[in-house]
Amino acid sequence: xxxxxxxxxxxxxxxxxxxxLLFCAVFVGIGGYSALTMEHAGHIITGMNNHIxxxxxxxxxxxLIVAASGALxxxxxxxxxxxxxxxxxxxxxxxxxxxxxxxxxxxxxxxxGRPDRLIVAMTTYNFRSIxxxxxxxxxxxxxxxxxxxxxxxEKRFNRYTLLAGRIAFAWRIVLTTGTGCIFGFLVGRNALDxxxxxxxxxxxxxxxxxxxxxxxxxxxxxxRSVLIDKQLLDSLQRLLVxxxxxxxxxxxxxxxxxxxxxxxxxxxxxMLLGGLSLTFWLGHIVIGVxxxxxxxxxRSASVSDCKRxxxxxxxxxxxxxxxxxxxIIGSQSTPQDLFPxxxxxxxxxxxxxxxxxxxxxxxxxLGFGGVALAMLLCLLLLRILPLLPELRASLTASPE
Amino acid sequence: xxxxxAQAARRLFLQRLGVFSAATALPALLSSTVDAQSSTKxxxxxxxxxxxxxxxxxxxxxxxxxxGCHEEHGINSTGNEHTDAQWIRKIDLQNNLSGQKxxxxxxxxxxxxAPCVDVCPTGASFKRADxxxxxxxxxxxxxxxxxxxxxxxxxxxxxxxxxxQKSWAPRGQGTVxxxxxxxxxxxxxxxxxxACAVACTDEAHSAILFGDLNDPDSDIVKAMANQxxxxxxxxxxxxTGVRYVKL
Numbered sequence: 001x002x003x004x005x006x007x008x009x010x011x012x013x014x015x016x017x018x019x020x021l022l023f024c025a026v027f028v029g030i031g032g033y034s035a036l037t038m039e040h041a042g043h044i045i046t047g048m049n050n051h052i053x054x055x056x057x058x059x060x061x062x063x064l065i066v067a068a069s070g071a072l073x074x075x076x077x078x079x080x081x082x083x084x085x086x087x088x089x090x091x092x093x094x095x096x097x098x099x100x101x102x103x104x105x106x107x108x109x110x111x112x113g114r115p116d117r118l119i120v121a122m123t124t125y126n127f128r129s130i131x132x133x134x135x136x137x138x139x140x141x142x143x144x145x146x147x148x149x150x151x152x153x154e155k156r157f158n159r160y161t162l163l164a165g166r167i168a169f170a171w172r173i174v175l176t177t178g179t180g181c182i183f184g185f186l187v188g189r190n191a192l193d194x195x196x197x198x199x200x201x202x203x204x205x206x207x208x209x210x211x212x213x214x215x216x217x218x219x220x221x222x223x224r225s226v227l228i229d230k231q232l233l234d235s236l237q238r239l240l241v242x243x244x245x246x247x248x249x250x251x252x253x254x255x256x257x258x259x260x261x262x263x264x265x266x267x268x269x270x271m272l273l274g275g276l277s278l279t280f281w282l283g284h285i286v287i288g289v290x291x292x293x294x295x296x297x298x299r300s301a302s303v304s305d306c307k308r309x310x311x312x313x314x315x316x317x318x319x320x321x322x323x324x325x326x327x328i329i330g331s332q333s334t335p336q337d338l339f340p341x342x343x344x345x346x347x348x349x350x351x352x353x354x355x356x357x358x359x360x361x362x363x364x365x366l367g368f369g370g371v372a373l374a375m376l377l378c379l380l381l382l383r384i385l386p387l388l389p390e391l392r393a394s395l396t397a398s399p400e
Numbered sequence: 401x402x403x404x405x406a407q408a409a410r411r412l413f414l415q416r417l418g419v420f421s422a423a424t425a426l427p428a429l430l431s432s433t434v435d436a437q438s439s440t441k442x443x444x445x446x447x448x449x450x451x452x453x454x455x456x457x458x459x460x461x462x463x464x465x466x467x468g469c470h471e472e473h474g475i476n477s478t479g480n481e482h483t484d485a486q487w488i489r490k491i492d493l494q495n496n497l498s499g500q501k502x503x504x505x506x507x508x509x510x511x512x513x514a515p516c517v518d519v520c521p522t523g524a525s526f527k528r529a530d531x532x533x534x535x536x537x538x539x540x541x542x543x544x545x546x547x548x549x550x551x552x553x554x555x556x557x558x559x560x561x562x563x564x565q566k567s568w569a570p571r572g573q574g575t576v577x578x579x580x581x582x583x584x585x586x587x588x589x590x591x592x593x594x595a596c597a598v599a600c601t602d603e604a605h606s607a608i609l610f611g612d613l614n615d616p617d618s619d620i621v622k623a624m625a626n627q628x629x630x631x632x633x634x635x636x637x638x639x640t641g642v643r644y645v646k647l
Contacts, residue, residue, distance in 0.1 A: 042573045044560040049482035053544040053557055113542015113557060113574030121541050124522045131521035131545050187636060188515060188551025336553050338506070338632050339493055339647075345501065346492040348466065348481070349553070355482065384410065 005088055007386035010379065014223045021379065024372040031369010034362040035110035043113065046363050051355035052332045057111035059328055060367030063208065063321050064104030064374060065179055066201055068141070069172040070209015071097040073239070075148065076172075079165025085231040088389035089217060091152050094168075095381040096216055097209070098145040103374025105138055107366055130181045137175040144168050153385065176205040183327060191267040191331035196257065200250040206243040208320040210236065211313035216378065218310050220388065233305050240312060241296050248289045251323065267334045275354055276330045279322050288319010329357055448531040449581055450613040450641035451597070452620050452629055453504055457607035458600075460492050460503040465608060468599025469507075472582065473569040478560065485556040485571075487579045488596055502646065505596065505608070508533055508554040508579035509632065510641030516546035516555060516578075525576075531613070531641050532581045540575040547576060551633050554578050581610075581641075613641065 012018065038045060048055040074093030078086040086093075109115050125132045148164040151157045180201030186192040214236055221228050255272065258264040271280055292312035299308065333354050335344075344352035382388060469475070469488045477484050488507040494500070510533045516525045517533060524540040527533050535546075547555045555578045562571050568584035571577055582594035593601075597608040611620030623629075629643035 042560040043557065044478075044480075044483055049480075049559070050484070050486060050547070050556050051482060053547045113544070113576070114540065114572075117539070117541045120522050120539050121543075124539060126518075126520055126523040128518045129521045129545070131519060131543065135521065182545075185519070186515075186549055188549060188633075332548070336551065338552060339491075341496050342493045343496055344491060345494050346460075347489060348463065348491075349486045349489040350482070351489075351491055351506075351553070384413075 006390040007091060008388060008390050009384065009386050010220070010223075010382035010388055012383075013225075017223050020219070021376070024376040024379070027368050027372030028376060029369075030365045031107075031110075031367075031372065034365030034369060035115070038110070038362050038366065039115060045360060047358045047360045048363075049355065049357075051350060052329060052357040054328055054332065055111075055357065056325075056359035056363040057107050057366050057370075059321060059324050060370055061104045061107040061111070062179065062324050062328065063317075064100050064107065064370055065138070066176055066205035066320075066324075067208040067212045067317075068097045068100035068104060069176045069179075070205035070207065071100055071213050072145075072168060072172050073206065073210055074213055075152075076165060076169045079148075079161050080169050083235070085229055085235060088229070089213070089232070091149065091385075091387040092217065092220070092382070093213060094145050094149045094152070095385070095387050096213060096378050097172075098142055098149075099374045099378035099381065100209075100212065101138060101141055101145075102377055103370040103372075106373060107370035110366060130178060130185055134175075134178045134182060137171070137178045141168075141171055141175050144171050149385075149387075172205075173202060176202045183331070186331075188336060189331050189334075190264045190337060191258075191271065191334055192327070194254060194257065196250060196254045197327070200247070200254055203243065203246040203250050204320050204323065207240070207247050207316050210240055210243055211316040211320070214240075214309055214313040215317075218306060220382070224388070228306055230305075233309060237296050237305065237309055237312075240309070240316065241293060244289050244293050244296075244316065247320075247323075248285075248293075251284065251289075263337065263340065266337065267331075270334045270354065271326060271330050275333060276326050280326045280330075283322025284319050284326060287315050288322055289316075292316050292319070333357065443529045445529040445531075446614060448613040448641060449586060450510065450531065450611065450620060450643065451581075451594070452609040452611075452623055452643050452645065454607045454609070454645040455502040455504045456646045457605050458503045458505065459605055459607075460501065462503075462603060462605065463490050464599040464603040464605070465505045465596035466490060468595040468602075469579070472566075472595035473580075474564055474566040474571070476564065483559040485558060485577060486554075487556065487577070504644060504647070506552060506554065506632070507596070507642065508550075508581075509552050509638070510579075510581060512639035512641070514638065515549040515551065519545045519549040521545065528583075530586075532583050532586070533578070534580055534583065535576055535578065537570055537572050537575050537577075540572075542574040542576065544576060550578075551636055551638070 046055060072093055074086050075090040077083040078090040109118055121135060127133070144164070144167055148168045151160045151164045177198045180198035183192045184195055184197035218228065255268060258268050270276065292315040295308055295312045335351055335353065338351070466488050473487065475485050475487065488505050490503065491506050492501065492503045510531055512531065514525070514527055514533050517527050521543060522539045522541055524536045525533070525546045526536060542557065544557050547557055555576050557576050558571060558573050561573050565571055569580070585594060586592055593610050597610045600606060600608045609620050609623055611618040613620060615621060624643065627645050629645050630647045631640045631643060632647070
């Protein structure tokens, strides 16, 4: 039956569809207004300063970018690994991945000091910079994603789907590795100077991407009054468990290796016991990993599979963002140790202290604007292109 | 299934979208690349400008170098030290073992292998042939990756509009800046001393010595021959242009 899938565009049938559209449009407007205000007044209206130069917009942008890479899971599993019950969501998976990436990149660009100079970034490259390579990785992801989608949409090109899927799969791994390397290559900052950040980001992308895909899929199926495929539901639950374990593994190894190196002790003390310890332990470890893991492993009969997966995904997303907050903000909140063996008695620019960071409303506005734009773009693609399977209801459906 | 007419319209839309995207991507395909460590016409690598800072002469509580730098480059405090530009700052230290106290100015160390130059996506952060690390204000996009990469916390992002600029020290909201080693003075070839060194001498401390690190007859090289000078974060092997005595 799966081989004879027919796809259609998203038909607006529920009031909640229009409410989501309106909600997203309002937040895109708020995001746009925030960006314009920041562009006009400067970053002085944000909570950022010369200690914390990458703030909340970076947390949103990186969350969206790693989620984009992970959202491609559905398509990769269907095309590259030949898991047939993922085929119905393959097209949606690619569309969602592209939309999330555009949302993330827009936040990143609008948070630049000079977003009007984007053309400079697009035409002048320093190939020693991993940032430059990432520009190619991001634009390349969009091009490959569009090509992949085209191969899936066009019946006569369906035979190229496997090739496109393989290239997209390799590209997304490189992309997330590259994003991790942006942080991992910063040798001057003890909290970031680690090659482990690259695989950590890959694991994070698998968790966040799967989580976003699950939530979007459940929302769409509710709108279309379609029951989610039981086989798919089971598989997604198992996958999320493995991805969460991988994330926990890399996170633990990252901190253990840091604890082994005495020059990183101050940073680790701050991350694990200091200012951001609550975000790390409660946000990343408890909410982001342990709670969803226990929900998915010790399955309670009173909670439906669908609800359990939705809650776990939501928690995984929150926890993933908390981890990125700790990585991005935490690495800047700890003093850079310029003088080993010496104590800084006084500094005219806070060399000894832990700078405070309070994100402003403009940063929240820009960040949520990016999320809303990604959603809006995804809904637009679903509206104009036949990306949703028509026969989902007739697949093996869960009794719920 | 959509009717044929709608399908045809969608195909036309997608075709046009493809043509538009290709046209937009064309500039990127024809783009130029920049070298991370570019040379500059008119400046010779025969020289390498640097500073030697004697921490035993630098007085705690004295910020003449900071004031001198700010006056020279038109850097005015906005009242918020966390967002103010910090081209040069004073740090007081105490040795954990001996308890010995010292004071020193910290600024861009004008590294030979500058991390800020390596990470800059547009090549706006660049190193001149004579070793001075600068920011091209016209191509800096304000991504702040160089601020993240600098091991010395020597770079500042400009958070708000700037007024009363000096013609020799152009600055701009939304871009990054740092110590230029008073490149305008060096290029003018009349008073080659950077403002911080002049201010320190005027204060009778003479803790900052400026000169050509490639010239064996220069005062700076002679001074370095007489007393060991070290680099801050020498473990990173960046070969800094700023060295410290009795660090």
